[in-house]
Amino acid sequence: MTMEKALSSVEVLPSKSSQVTAVKVVVQEPETKTTQRGKRVGFVLVHAGAGYHSESKAKEYKHVCKRACQKAIEKLQAGALATDAVTAALIELEDSPFTNAGLGSNLNLLGEIECDASIMDGKSLNFGAVGALSGIKNPVSVANRLLCEGQKGKLSAGRIPPWKSCLSSTLCPFPLLNLGISCLVGEGFSLAAFKRNKRKLELAEKVETDLIQLKKRRQSHEKGSSVMCSACGRPERPVMVGKGGGQIELYLLENDLGTLDTVGAVVVDQEGNVAAAVSSGGLALKHPGRVGQAALYGCGCWAENTGARTPYSTAVSTSGCGEHLVRTILARECSCALQTEDAHQALLETMQNKFIGSPFLANEDGVLGGVIVLRSCRCSAEPESSQEKPTLLVEFLWSHTTESMCVGYMSAQDGKAKTHISRLPPGAVAGQSVAIEGGVCRLESPES
Numbered sequence: 001m002t003m004e005k006a007l008s009s010v011e012v013l014p015s016k017s018s019q020v021t022a023v024k025v026v027v028q029e030p031e032t033k034t035t036q037r038g039k040r041v042g043f044v045l046v047h048a049g050a051g052y053h054s055e056s057k058a059k060e061y062k063h064v065c066k067r068a069c070q071k072a073i074e075k076l077q078a079g080a081l082a083t084d085a086v087t088a089a090l091i092e093l094e095d096s097p098f099t100n101a102g103l104g105s106n107l108n109l110l111g112e113i114e115c116d117a118s119i120m121d122g123k124s125l126n127f128g129a130v131g132a133l134s135g136i137k138n139p140v141s142v143a144n145r146l147l148c149e150g151q152k153g154k155l156s157a158g159r160i161p162p163w164k165s166c167l168s169s170t171l172c173p174f175p176l177l178n179l180g181i182s183c184l185v186g187e188g189f190s191l192a193a194f195k196r197n198k199r200k201l202e203l204a205e206k207v208e209t210d211l212i213q214l215k216k217r218r219q220s221h222e223k224g225s226s227v228m229c230s231a232c233g234r235p236e237r238p239v240m241v242g243k244g245g246g247q248i249e250l251y252l253l254e255n256d257l258g259t260l261d262t263v264g265a266v267v268v269d270q271e272g273n274v275a276a277a278v279s280s281g282g283l284a285l286k287h288p289g290r291v292g293q294a295a296l297y298g299c300g301c302w303a304e305n306t307g308a309r310t311p312y313s314t315a316v317s318t319s320g321c322g323e324h325l326v327r328t329i330l331a332r333e334c335s336c337a338l339q340t341e342d343a344h345q346a347l348l349e350t351m352q353n354k355f356i357g358s359p360f361l362a363n364e365d366g367v368l369g370g371v372i373v374l375r376s377c378r379c380s381a382e383p384e385s386s387q388e389k390p391t392l393l394v395e396f397l398w399s400h401t402t403e404s405m406c407v408g409y410m411s412a413q414d415g416k417a418k419t420h421i422s423r424l425p426p427g428a429v430a431g432q433s434v435a436i437e438g439g440v441c442r443l444e445s446p447e448s
Helices: 055-077 082-094 139-150 173-179 191-196 198-219 254-258 322-328 330-337 343-356
Strands: 010-013 021-025 042-051 115-121 127-133 164-166 235-241 248-253 263-269 274-280 301-304 313-320 369-379 391-400 404-411 418-423 433-444
Touching: 042 055, 042 082, 042 313, 042 369, 042 391, 042 433, 055 082, 055 263, 055 404, 055 418, 082 115, 082 139, 082 263, 082 274, 115 139, 115 301, 127 139, 139 274, 263 301, 263 369, 263 391, 274 301, 274 313, 301 330, 313 322, 313 330, 322 330, 322 343, 330 343, 330 369, 343 369, 343 391, 343 433, 391 404, 404 433, 418 433
Parallel strands: 021 433, 127 164
Antiparallel strands: 010 021, 042 263, 042 404, 115 127, 115 274, 235 248, 263 274, 263 313, 301 313, 313 369, 369 391, 391 433, 404 418
């Protein structure tokens, strides 16, 4: 079992819309090699958010993706389920201060952390999710627990087990699982809370306007002064909010010019089972109780094994503006598109026609999002090979309309993960352009 890096030259494709620039990376079929005796196979692809990744912190972004891949592969090599492997990857991403998930999550208007997360098992098609969850270090662990509980079947009196919970920091999810409640809303939005934070909302709206102006200036190559954040070392830019004596100078992290969002991972194990997971801290200065795509079925992640109507097993994890991803149900759309023969063209057309060109987002100036996808199927060995044992062909891709997206990938026999920050080409406009890259690997069962 081996995985070859399968990236080659960039090819610019004509788009159906004159406002869309599509970039496709042609992949080359790698050679198949047999893994070491007794070693299990598997593959993982992770991402650390679609948005803007500064060059100064590229090393940190890549490092967290590398660690996440290693954690997932360790689980696969130990014989763990695909869902456990994808959970291990997400926990590592949630524990990083450089991602908008878990530890590094954005704050809401009350200055609190509320996280969304979900996970899907391609074998059982079961799904688990949490929304607006606070007080829990790793939200994906709770989502995985809900998924496991759902696999046990119906509760007493025919009640359906929960697959999604929206909880406040004062509630622990596990004792509530036996209540058979599908969604519990904790301390969410209220009129009183809105009035108390009206000034914060006004500041947030002003900051959003200033961010747009800053982004336009940066795209026009205007040089501005920067300072470094004392907490994480990322470049900051000053923004003046308010008027007269009430003017406040806010320092915005460089990443906030194109906010990093949801992190995620997709996995395929030795048996060909796939799983996908996603976790997010949500929008900065969001209303308390706001739930994004990371907690919603078909929007944040999707996983589905090969079946009667699905010749390929697929796993998808999304990132970006939650409202854009929810309105287009992007995870599910990508999974359906990947059932066609040409995965690269299918994903490109989905991002162009079902996302950027979606009628549900017709009034949006820019459509921001990204996906990582994995597609696998059983196939025979190379024609010239004398071996008859089947191999697992894995195609992995990432695509984004944001300025950049950081990814990492690894197979079970690799010594270390490979990482990459994908960026839109010079001159491409974020929200109106699509970048797509990826590769292919063959996973062959170990020798007995």
